[in-house]
Amino acid sequence: xxxxxxxxxxxxxxxxxxxxxxxxxxxxxxxxxxxxxxxxxxxxxxxxxxxxxxxxxxxxxxxxxxxxxxxxxxxxxxxxxxxxxxxxxxxxxxxxxxxxxxxxxxxxxxxxxxxxxxxxxxxxxxxxxxxxxxxxxxxxxxxxxxxxxxxxxxxxxxxxxxxxxxxxxxxxxxxxxxxxxxxxx
Ligand SMILES: O=P(O)(O)OC[C@H]1O[C@H](OP(=O)(O)OP(=O)(O)O)[C@H](O)[C@@H]1O
Ligand code: HPA
Numbered sequence: 001x002x003x004x005x006x007x008x009x010x011x012x013x014x015x016x017x018x019x020x021x022x023x024x025x026x027x028x029x030x031x032x033x034x035x036x037x038x039x040x041x042x043x044x045x046x047x048x049x050x051x052x053x054x055x056x057x058x059x060x061x062x063x064x065x066x067x068x069x070x071x072x073x074x075x076x077x078x079x080x081x082x083x084x085x086x087x088x089x090x091x092x093x094x095x096x097x098x099x100x101x102x103x104x105x106x107x108x109x110x111x112x113x114x115x116x117x118x119x120x121x122x123x124x125x126x127x128x129x130x131x132x133x134x135x136x137x138x139x140x141x142x143x144x145x146x147x148x149x150x151x152x153x154x155x156x157x158x159x160x161x162x163x164x165x166x167x168x169x170x171x172x173x174x175x176x177x178x179x180x181x182x183x184x185x
């Protein structure tokens with residue numbers, strides 16, 4: 001493949017969700033999460049999934065009333081490209097998750113393999129309760145059966161999406177909106 005070109009990709013993409021829509025969705029998700037943890041006995045572990053979850057995580061955390069403790073992990077399946085492979089682990093949480101409520105915060109639910117693997121590792125680490133917040137969820141029928149995402153910001157079409165944390169060959173993560181490559185690009 002030739003050198004990835006973000007400007008060219010943008011001409012071959014559609015704007016799916018502008019910043020204003022995403023910020024409103026994040027506010028709503030924050031309220032849902034606050035209601036969910038209203039009776040929690042201990043601060044949940046707010047577990048950001050690097051790299052793509054960073055923008056969502058930062059904005060969401062600033063809108064939450066819930067007192068949390070913060071940690072992060074890195075799991076990747078797309079390895080800077082646009083198609084998935086097996087899950088590869090970068091860093092794991094520093095906090096001990098045993099007996100804790102864990103809120104996994106990621107940018108996208110696509111086929112759900114990454115989030116399934118993270119949930120399983122949290123459970124193996126002894127987490128008491130594991131929940132998931134995703135900025136967006138892709139509309140298709142290929143998601144891992146049984147995976148439940150508790151809090152979803154917006155839906156996106158079944159095309160490669162980028163922006164607002166998600167990359168186009170590592171470019172475009174700081175675009176303040178979500179774009180989708182047109183079919184066939
Ligand atoms: O539902 P799935 O099909 O498993 O895909 C979703 C995962 O893919 C993305 O990560 P990616 O591998 O692109 O890593 P990155 O966040 O470091 O870019 C995203 O952040 C999710 O973790
Ligand atoms: O469409 C996508 N865009 C960015 N990252 C992703 N990870 C899974 N699917 C996607």
